[in-house]
Amino acid sequence: MLPPLGLITVAAILPQAWEFKLVDRNVRNITEAEWAWADLVILSAMIVQKDDLLAIIQEAKRRGKRVACGGPYPTSMPEVPQTAGVDYLILDEGEITLPMFVEAIAKGETSGIFRTQEKPDVTSTPVPRFDLLEFDAYDSMSVQFSRGCPFQCEFCDIIVLYGRKPRTKTPAQLLAELDYLYELGWRRGVFMVDDNFIGNKRNVKLLLEALKIWQQEHEYPFRFNTEASVDLAADQELMDLMMDCYFDAVFLGIETPDEDSLQLTKKFQNTRSSLLEAVEAITKTGLRVMAGFIIGFDGEKSGAGDRIVRFAELTGIPTTTFAMLQALPHTALWHRLEKEGRLRSTNGNLNQTTLMNFVPTRPVEEIAREYVEAFCELYEPNAYLDRVYSYFLKLGAPRVKVPAKLPTLIDLRALAIIVWRQGIKRETRWKFWHHLFSVIKRNPAVWEHYLIVCAHNEHFMEYREIVRTQIEEQLTAYWAEEERVKQLEVKPEKAIAG
Ligand code: B12
Ligand code: SF4
Incomplete structure (x- = not known):
């Protein structure tokens, strides 16, 4: 990617x-x-x-x-x-x-x-050597405006690695990076990889003001995505500026709709107002929401997987990054679990196919089952098509006039694949055509974006099986290990009896 x-x-x-x-x-x-x-x-x-x-x-x-x-x-x-x-x-x-x-x-x-304890001032960071990349290998390019995040989520290692004081580049510095990408011939998506793009709202607005002009002058060569905290929804001016700069999607760490879990994990910013309303406001403005979800928080009640699926259905959020909670090295969560003697391995790796690396407060197999079922349900082809359709009917239209471009060979090949797989081969073909024509009729400005997001399911459908198989394998290994430890514990007694 x-x-x-x-x-x-x-x-x-x-x-x-x-x-x-x-x-x-x-x-x-x-x-x-x-x-x-x-x-x-x-x-x-x-x-x-x-x-x-x-x-x-x-x-x-x-x-x-x-x-x-x-x-x-x-x-x-x-x-x-x-x-x-x-x-x-x-x-x-x-x-x-x-x-x-x-x-x-x-x-x-x-x-x-x-090593250093110091966090550098990123205004001295040089323009990355984009010339070393093989451009054809990537869906998007990356640039970074800020590092660090002001929040304090217990599981997060961003604040451990990059600190809680967001450090930003200058607008001129970021524009110089875009100039270089432009000069090298890049003309597709650019992902602002900031941990929280809106961590320093004042500076990000200054950047967006400058970027708006740059994009206009260059006729919108880049379509931007980023990651932000949910409080983005409360700042309409900021969202409008993002739309003016041709941002079309934003990743939000929703984590869970369970308020108790959000409180416990210190993700307070997600509890201050309704998550449903926040997603609605961002969507209506025209930014497609991608969501991060996590299952397995302490004290979590049964049915968390279902609640996540229901939340995705209610909001219509098409694409998610869904994982079982992991304690990453040196995070606040890691230190707490270590103190409580609950860390099973220090190998937390945040992957979507990984079982949690600590002893949870409810049975691990229950969490794993809910996780796999929810993952499969989210990307079941019928459910996915309906969710994406409902979402794109309410997604705000882009506000900038991007000059029409001739499709590239890569675009045409991608289109042929999606039409063949989703429009002809699969049983959901009638739904696919119905929803596509309906989007073209009812919200015509977003139909291309809609088709791209339909295509994402080609990845997730396959990935569902990988998640299921790998989680089941790890559960089997988990029980074998538990059994081995139990045997070791009972051995001395047996020895005495013998
Ligand atoms: C963009 C991004 C991605 C992209 C692409 C990443 C890529 N190809 O490099 C995508 C979306 C694909 C991605 C995927 C994942 N990511 Co990611 N990602 C990021 C993100 C947001 C930005 C990375 C970036 O470009 N940073 C900008 C550069 C300039 O910073 P940097 O890489 O840190 O480099 C600086 C220093 O670290 C250092 N440095 C880096 N490399 C080297 C090498 C040497 C020799 C030296 C001296 C210094 C040095 O110097 C640089 C300048 O200061 C980071 C968060 C972050 N703030 O970095 C997470 C992050 C790197 N990702 C992370 C994770 C966990 C993942 C996933 C596992 C998520 C998942 N659940 O699937 C996957 C794994 C993908 C895979 N299998 O390869 C973690 C890594 C945790 C860790 N401790 O290792 C991070 C830190 C975020 C987090 N905490 O969740 N990710
Ligand atoms: S909002 Fe995101 S980046 Fe910031 S502390 Fe929480 S999880 Fe980490």
Whole structure:
């Protein structure tokens, strides 16, 4: 979906006299020629990419290369890459630690750990090296205006990694990044990867004012998405500005409609007004809501999965990121569970196919069953089509006049796939055509966007089975482990009896 913005930012911070080649392991393998060429292998990873990170470290060491690594996972769990044999651990935000590393290299040091408690001022972050990317591999490009979030959700590691004081770039700095993307020929979506785009509302409005003019002058080459907290709904001026800049979707961390769970997890901003009304206000303005949902909070009552499905149906939210709660390293939740002796593993990885890594307050199999059922229900083809249809009838129309573009070969191929699978092959074909024509008639400005979101289900339908199989496998392993521990506990008694 998106490129590794961290690594291309790292490449921009390092001395520009160095030569760089970038391999995104989400896209392709490293070639023999690339291995032979590299003097130094620089790696970054998120927690879910741990296994691949370790494999590459080992491969690089086997080939006698020096290895440096940093990024969110090594920063959370530095002992893991260290044990795997990396030479340089460059942790925290690269703006501060990379210069320390470059200095160490200049002094001929062959290993080192570079850390800082300080959070850098991102106004000095250079324009990322977008030129290192293979553009065709991605759905959207990424840019980042701010880091950090002012809220205090108990499970969140953003505030651990990037702090609670949102730090923003200057509008001119972000526009320079867009200029570069434009110059390189990018003309599709751009995701503002901020943890909470509206964490500093004053500065984001200044950015949007400038971006509005930039987009007008360049005839709207980019369509933006972002992530924001639910209080976006209370600021109509901000939402209007986003519409004027050609934002079309926003990811909201709804987490759960259960107010007790929201209170317990300290997501107070989601309890201040009605979540249903917030989603409605954002939708009517014209921003498609994507929602993050979580199941498995402490004290959660049975039926949480159903309540999430009902919430999605009531609001019509098409696309969701739904996962079982995970305690990520060093979060407030992780520390609490560790104190209570409830952490089962420190490997929390936030993936949608992962069983929770702690002992919950209700039976784990009940949560897992509700989760898998809810996941499958959300993306059942009939239910999905109806939900997306109801949503797009109320979605506000775009406000900017984007010049018509000829469809590319990629667009035409995607259209052919969706028409074949959803309009001809599948049993829901009549519903598909009915809803499509009805959207074209009743809310014509959004029909293309509607079709794209229908296409998302091609991923989720397959993913449902992956979620089901992997969660069931982990449950089986969980029970086998519980049984093994029980056996170990009863052994001494047996020995005495024997
Ligand atoms: C955009 C994004 C995505 C995108 C694309 C990511 C990509 N291809 O890189 C998508 C939507 C695909 C995605 C998916 C997921 N993501 Co994500 N994502 C982000 C997000 C919002 C922004 C990433 C980004 O571009 N940041 C901007 C750059 C500039 O910052 P940065 O990467 O941190 O880099 C800086 C430093 O970390 C450091 N640095 C980074 N790399 C390196 C390397 C070296 C050598 C050095 C020295 C320094 C260094 O220097 C940089 C400049 O300061 C972050 C949150 C965040 N604030 O970063 C989460 C985040 C990285 N994602 C996270 C997670 C968990 C996931 C998912 C597992 C979610 C899920 N449930 O499925 C999946 C995994 C996908 C996969 N299988 O690969 C976690 C990782 C937690 C962790 N501790 O590892 C984060 C931190 C958010 C969170 N807490 O939930 N994600
Ligand atoms: S609002 Fe989002 S980014 Fe901010 S603390 Fe809560 S979960 Fe983390």
